[in-house]
Amino acid sequence: MGIPSLTFRAWYEASFGVQAWEELDKIPTLMWQDYLIWLRRVLNSPVRNGVHLRDIAFHKDGLLTLTVQTGSVSETILCRRLVLATGRDGLGGGYTPSVIKEIPRKFWMHSSEKLDFSTLRNRHVTVIGAGASAMDNAATALEAGAARVDVLIRRKDLPRVNKFTGIGSMGVVHGFHALPDHWKWRFLDCVLSHQTPPPRSSVLRVSAHKNAFFHLDCELLSCSAHSDHVSITTSQGVLDTDFIISATGFNVDLSLRPELSSLAPHIRFWKDRFKPTAEDMPSGFENQELLNSPDLGDGFEFQEKKPGSCPLLHFVHCFCFPATLSHGKVSGDIPAISEGAERLTRHITQSFFVEDCAIHYQDLESYNDPELSGDEWMNTPLPAR
Ligand SMILES: Cc1cc2nc3c(=O)[nH]c(=O)nc-3n(C[C@H](O)[C@H](O)[C@H](O)COP(=O)(O)OP(=O)(O)OC[C@H]3O[C@@H](n4cnc5c(N)ncnc54)[C@H](O)[C@@H]3O)c2cc1C
Incomplete structure (x- = not known):
């Protein structure tokens, strides 16, 4: 909100000192939570x-009825707008290759799931x-004492350049949304085909261990489960392992989001109206992640696949990562999420005013709070000629 004293830096410097801020590398997760709790307070x-x-x-009065659950208690909330700020996997979940999903669950997890890492000891x-x-x-x-960790990487090299962050500017933040579709597509096709490098310090945190091994150009082909281990067939040969962590990203899959089931059939995605040409895809492959992006309006609102089929869909705003193709990187990552939030709230404020204009007009007509009392001047006839 442009208030410097509310930033993480201000909170951190006030709590731990300027010197500590200079020395801080990454914000520990729980400390970020402490900051958010302070901000809330x-x-x-x-x-x-x-x-x-x-x-x-959908409620008959043009409102949305939300069913929410706290513990075992269910309640309904009526609202005019709903903002889904549901994060990286907001319209789906973790993506795991099918060859892994086919083996028993005890042998694998997705990187975003919770795990007691002490179970991986030895x-x-x-x-x-x-x-x-x-x-x-x-x-x-x-660090939890695994006997050996193998990192299987399909690419011949680790991604090294953070493309989108590299060209970051207020132009990108505010201008991306105004680009014609094929330019939006080309920008993100380039970003996704180059991928985002892992932080250097995170890679060093792995390579510091003698029992860590990076295998490049090593594509996962199949997995077969045995009683106490899994054999992974890769493009480089076979590897036996006790446990697989699939750090393979997230995808849009509304079937994983039962809370959206009433909206799902009506939501328009890019694939419903945009067909990239060869020129839009210098990387040469039709990117499924982009095709599955929701096709959002100016205020991050969902739009209907078939116009008129579900008008209240416009009252649900998708302020999570899958909005990136429509709006740029303003709904997920910290650097520009404030600008995204401002775009969203301006849109909602504007639409409330437009919807309620008759009430505002009535207010205008009935408003009668004088700023002058009438004793500030005297009416004078024009001088005689
Ligand atoms: C490994 C990893 C590293 C990252 N590193 C960075 C980084 O260094 N810098 C950066 O800027 N970004 C990073 N990100 C992106 C990160 O996701 C966002 O910056 C940030 O978490 C987005 O905040 P958010 O509030 O939008 O989403 P989240 O923090 O994901 O919050 C979404 C919330 O919605 C809740 N929710 C979902 N569905 C429901 C439901 N049905 N009912 C109620 N609640 C629900 C979830 O429980 C969650 O609390 C990283 C992401 C990952 C996965």
Whole structure:
């Protein structure tokens, strides 16, 4: 909100000193939570924890009826707008290759799932992927005493250049949304085909261990489960392992989001109206992640696949990572999420005013609070000629 004293830096410097800020590398997760709790307190934000959205229904008055659950207690909330700020996997979940999903669950997990890493002590762990999640999980397994960690990387090299962050500017933040479709597509096709490098310090956190092994150009082909281990067939040969961590990203899959089931059939995706040409895909492959992006309006609102089929869909705003193709990187990553939030709230404010214009007009007509009392001047006839 442009208030410097509310930033993480201001909070951190006030709590731990300027010197500590200079020395800080990454913000520990729990400290980030401490900051958010402080922010909530000083802003007096009405945040409720432990509340699950279960269902969205359309109320006859043009309102949305939300069914939410807190513990075992269910309640309904009526609202005019709903903002889904549901994160990286907001419209789906973790993506795991089918060859892994076919083996028993005790042998694998997705990197975003919770795991007691002490259970990996003295075990042989294989991590699939080369992003930040892969490195964090590999390092945590090693630090928890894993006997050996193999990181299988499909590419011939680790991604080294952070393309989109590299060209970051206010132009990108505010201008991406105004680009014609094929330019939006080309920008993100380039970003995704180069991928985002894992942080250097995270890679070093893994490679510092003698029992950590990086295998490049090593594609996962199949897995077969035995009684106490899994054999992974790769393009480089076979590897036996005790446990697989699939750090293979996230995808849009509304079937994983039962709370959105009433909206799902109506939501328009890019694949419903945009067909990239060869020129739009210098990388040469039709990117499924982009095709599955929701096709959002100016205020991050969902749009209907078939116009008129579900008008209240426009009252649900998708302020999570899958909005990136429509709006740029303003709904997920910290650097520009404030600008995204401002775009969203301006749109909602504007649409409330437009919807309620008759009431505002009535207010205008009935408003009668004088700023002059009439004793400030005297009416004078024109001088005689
Ligand atoms: C491994 C990894 C590393 C990352 N590193 C960075 C980084 O260094 N810098 C950066 O800027 N970004 C990073 N990101 C991106 C990160 O996801 C975002 O910056 C940040 O977490 C987004 O905040 P958010 O509030 O939008 O989403 P989240 O923090 O994901 O919060 C979404 C919330 O929605 C809740 N929710 C979902 N469904 C429901 C439901 N039905 N009912 C109720 N609640 C629900 C979830 O429980 C969750 O609390 C990283 C992401 C990953 C996976």
